[in-house]
Amino acid sequence: MLNRRQFLLGVGGGTVLLGMGAGCSRPAKPATFIANPEEHWANSICQLCPSACGLKVRLANGHPVTVSGNPLHPVNRGGLCARGAASLQLYYDPDRLSGPIVRRQGLLGGWGPLAWSEGISALSEHIAKASARGRGRVAVIRGDNRDLTSQLLGRLVRASGSSWVVDSKSPGERAMERVLERMHGRGGPVVYDLAGTDFLLSLHSDILDSAAQTMSLQRAFAEMRSSGAYFVHAGPRMGITGAKADAWLPARPGSAGVLALGVAHMLIKEGYERADFLRDHCRGFDDWTDEAGVHHEGARSWILREFSPTRVAEHSGVEMDDIIRISRQFGASKRPLALGPVGAAVTVAPFDMMAVHVLNAVAGGIDVPGGVLIARGTPFAALDEPEKMEPGVIDSVPADAGVEEFADWVLGSNNPPIEVCVIHDADPVFSSENGERVAEALRKIPFVLSTSAVMNDTAENADVVLPGSLWIEKRCDATGMDGKAYPLVSLSVAAARPRADTRNIADVTIEVARGLVPKVKALFPWSGYDELIEARAKALYAAGVGDTFAESHMSVWTQLLARGGWRSPSYDSPRSLLASMERKGGWSDPAYYHGEWRRIAPHAGHRVDLEAGRFLASGVSASLPDTAGHEELMLNVYSEISLQTGENGSLPYLQDSASPLSQAGWTLSAELNAETAAELGIAHGSPIEISSAQGVIKAVAVLSACVRPDVVAVHTGGGRSAGGRYAAGIGANPFVLSPSFSHEVRSAASAEERAVMVSVQPERRA
Amino acid sequence: MSRWGMVIDLNRCTACQGCVSACHEENNVPPSTPDLSAMGRSIRWIDMMPVQEGEYPHATMSVLPMMCQHCEHPPCIKVCPVGATFFSEEEGIVGQIYPRCIGCRYCTTACPYTVRQFNWFEPAVPETYLEGTNPDVSRRYKGVVEKCTLCHHRLQKARDQARAEGRDLLPGEYTPACVEVCPTDAMVFGDLEDRESEVSKKSRSKRAYRLLEDLGTEPKVFYLREGNRQ
Incomplete structure (x- = not known):
């Protein structure tokens, strides 16, 4: 050397x-x-978060060397976040699995190599045997259902007579889904039209700090700030979101819902409520008497009675004067918008989301520019929609079942056993609040198969790992991205050669399904993923709407034409549509139509049901814990912007840029108020221990004036037991401190029940 | 004569760090490790700098993307004993010639913005990562100082292309990686000498300021301060 x-x-x-x-x-x-390498560019889709941004991969002599954003893609318009820009590190990850592996039985233990054909046969046989024994014995845990691979896996499980199609969505997403079902009679997603608002009130939303910081949201945020809109952030720590706000209100953890209804109280009391909107598009705002003569209390009454500024100030820790001032500014704005804890990694109760949605309704901010939009769907159904399938639904599976409910079910003694579980695009053992319980559940299942390309914490609990190709190595798709209220489908080609013995999991799923009984096989008529893509292109062409991606101004033109009933697509057949989509990155129908209340609220009357929202508010009277004089601190967990909940931990650029405010990468940094730290004898940068009744984690103290004195704020993303040299053993996982909440507590309004109290002290030297 | 410079609108910047990853990917910045990070030895050509002011509960904070400010009067070049760091009169870019650098670190001390990075150790780059090396940018090694070059290799390529086509370089043909990926268009880049360019106009905005202006270094990175804050 x-x-x-x-x-x-x-x-x-x-x-x-x-x-x-x-x-x-x-x-x-x-x-x-290499001097003067042969260069070319290829489109791809980033799949490191639900944004699914369009990528342009630059290849030199066949090797991907840099990535930039696809300027035609409506989600990112050429931009990329830290994750997307670092995504090639996953492709070149030195610790990627080189091919399928199987857990060795007997004395040897460990893992051994496996042929793809053997792995596929094993999965087919286990599914065939399990579904022959009874319903509800096959499950899939997936990241979401926004790509055809995930939908195919959901379809396979449903076709095998089971409803256990579990998406590992964040607590905030799941809470919002539940609110929409109750108050609108439909599911999401919702889109917040930040660019159009003139007053944004963030109630614990952490929009710029967290996993919710999707590309569309960032771009809309920038437009909002450039337009001069006023922005207030309430939350236990300032974070980047508060740093970018005009005012930060230090609010106690779990107080988002109470604050929202406190603001709603002031709007109603001072006459700022949008009476015409409430009259035309809501029900349950005023008191009413039903046909049987029973009196019902409307939202106006219970909000006025229970959420006075005095009481809200007491519960949230926000000064009463600030609540009144912000409420008046919010009410006097033309297009105010409130955001709930969309990005929080901590348990978010549906109550919080309901309260924020009620506030937006009181302010007339639903389905209006600058308000909450209910996204239009794609012109074709998802492959795994239950109503399109053979009957296989078992009533005992909760409609909004998440990974925690799945684990509860598996570990329950009287339930039919789950015999096969496939885990795709998810790492629930690491990212769930009760990961150890999820691991225990997986160990109880006879056959667990992971499709992870790297050995993550969940794959360690599997029996077989069939590593799927990365997005850059395969033709892939994504549907209905975050932050866009109109339908959008991304499609890419395989940009680079596979670096390992991987396969497209969509092809694998189809192969497995076609080897099962004729009833299942009939639901998978495609020979492979390519034929499925062609079938979808035909459906898209037949829908007769939208066009392939184009520059921003052309999309506006397409939208104007569509409003006038005109259309001039850039393709004339399904085949040319497919070619155009691959060349430009995808297809969209870039128009949102306001006033479609049959779509926005499909349930009876086509109104937002404020009465239905009230069920979530029950038990809120004792909603926040009393920490006055308490020696313990409240734990505030947020998802770190680069690492999110840890899925991207094997990318060293992201480990290095984690915690931009503390500038302490590769470790868990814990934000403490400087005065609190002084009382505890803790210095900036010193090692500390955070302990709860459930566990202990180590962190580095970061002293700040931008966090409440009764709070310690820590981020997710660290503490993996697997994931390769850049992830395993790095940092700590704050979920270790969380108690094993029941489904009832997770859904409860009471923040007191959901609060995690911890002790913080200097690390004890051995 | 050009004066390549940048304006960063803090109203539009969301501190997403897309610029950080893109810069490091483009310029073959080696991955760090927990030990290097703990010692403060990670190489970062661009980083987020949080600036807190005031006391709880009235504290405020700004988060600034921070890289070489490409000063018109750079203190770093005055102290370099071997001419490894230099100022390009033609472009206004502060450059670094790695083979000349003797690792004395005078420049890292002289830089008031502390954006120069020294390779204290041999970069630990896995074999697989080397396959993804950007061929336009050479890797550095133990004992030399490195920093943001405004993706100078992109200027060279763009200029070569223009020359091959027998024309001048056009606005927008040369863009550093950080600016190219900025999802909110918070970063604007161009020739400050061209008074009609967007970057020049924005640099003359009432919201524009430069860091440590009193030192007389005349940085060519301008920041537009955040609005509405009470």
Whole structure:
């Protein structure tokens, strides 16, 4: 190995090129420095978060070397976040699985290699046997259902007579789904029209700190700030969201719902409520008497009675004057918008989301520019919609079942056993609040198969790992991205050669299904993923709406034409539609139509049901814990912007840029108020221990004036037991501190029940 | 003569760090490790700098993307004993010639913005990552100082292309990686000498300021301060 001086001596100072960046590399790896490489670019779709941004991958001599954003893609318009820009590190991950593996039985233990054909046969056989024994014995845990691969897996499970199609959505997403079902009679997603609002009230939303920081939301946020809109953030820590706000209100954890209804109280009391909107599009706002003569209390009455500024100030820790001032500013704005804890990693109760939605209704901010929009769906149904399938639904599976409910079910003694579980695009053992319980459940299931490309914490609990190709290595799709209220389908080609013995899991799923009984096989008529894509292109073409991606101004033109009933697509057949989608990155129908109340609230009367929202508010009277004089601190967990809940931990650029405010990458940083830290004898940068009744974690103290004195704020993303050299053993997982909440507590309005109290002290030296 | 510079609108910046990852990917910045990070030895050409002011509960904070400010009068070049760091009169870019650098670190001390990075150790780059090396940018090694070059290699390529086509370089043909990926268009880049360019106009905005202006370094990175804050 040459050192620098030997190198200089060898080449001679006078012969060294002095131009910047030219000819000065160490000679150790000459093969990687190729003059004038053959270059080309290929479209791809980033799948490191639900945004599914369009990528342009630059390849030099066949090797992907850099990525940038696809300027035609409506979600990111050429931009990328830290995750997308670092995504090639996953492709080149030195610790990726080289091919399928199987857990060895007997004394040897560990893992051994497996042929793809053997892995596929094993999955087919286990599904066939399990579904022959009874209903509800096959399950899939997936990240979401926004791509055809995930939908195919859901379809396979439903076709096998089971309803256990579990999406590992965040607590905030699930809570919002539940609110929409109750108050609108339909599911999501919702889109917040940030760009159109003139007053944004963030109630614990952490929109710029968290996993919710999707590309569309960022772009809309920038437009909002450039337009001069006023922005207030309430939450236990300031974070980046509060740093970018005009005002930060230090509110106690779990107080989002109470604050929202406190603001609603002031709007109603001072006459700021939008009476016409409440009259035309809501029900249950005023008191009413039904046909049987029974009196019902409307939202106006219970909000006025229970959420006075005095009481809300007491519960939230926000000064009463601030609540009144912000409420008046909110009420006096033309297009105010409130955001709930959309990005929070902590348990978010449906009550919080309901309260924020009620506030938006009182302010007339639903289905209006600058308000809450209910996204239009794609012109075709998802492959795994239950009503399209053979009957296989078992009533005992909760409609909104998440990973925690799945684990409860598996570990329950009287339930029919789950015999097969496939885990795709998810790592619930690591990212769930009760990961150890999820692991225990997986260990109880006879056959668990993971499709992870790297050995993550969940794959460690599997019996077989069939590593799926990364997005860059395969043709792939994504549907209905976050932050867009109109239908959108992304499609990409395989940009680079596979670096390992991987396969497209969509093809694998179809192969498995076609090997099962004729009833299941009939539901999978495609020979493979390519044929399925062609079938979807035909359906999209037949729908006769929208166009393939185009520049921003052209999309506006398409929208204007559509409003006038005109259409001039850039394709004339399903085949040319497919070719155009692959060339440009996808298809969209870029129009949102306001006033479609049959779509927005499909249930009876087509109104937002404020009465239905009230069920969520029961028990709120004792909603916040009393921490006055308490020696313990309240735990505030937020999802870190780069690592999110840890899925991207094997990317060292993201580990290094974690915690931008504390500038302490590769570790768990815990934000403490400087005065609290002084009382506890803790110095900035010193190691500390955070303990609860459930566990202990180690962190580095970051002292700040931007966090409440009764709170310790920690981020998710660390503490993996697997994931390769850049992830395993790095940082700590704050979910270790969470008690094993029951489904009832997770859904409860009472923040007191959901609060996690912890002790913080300097780390004890051994 | 050009004066390449940048304006960062803090109203539009969301501190997403897309610029950080893109810069490091583009410029073959080696991955860090927990040990390097704990010692403060991670190489970062661009980073987020939080600035807190005031006391709880009235504290405020700004988060600034921070990279080489490409000063018109850079203190770093005055102290370099071997001419490894230099100022390009033609472009206004502060450059670094790695083979000349003797690792004395005078420049890292002289830089008031503390954005120069020294390679204290041999970069630990896995073999697989080397396959993804950007061939336009050479890797650095132990004992040399490195920093943001405004993706100078992109300027060279764009200029070569323009020359091959027998024309001048056009606005927008040269863009650093950080600016290219910025999802909110918070970063604007171009020739400050061209008074009609967007970057030049924004640099003359009432919201524009530069860091440590009193030192007389005349940075070519401008920040537009956040609005509405009470």
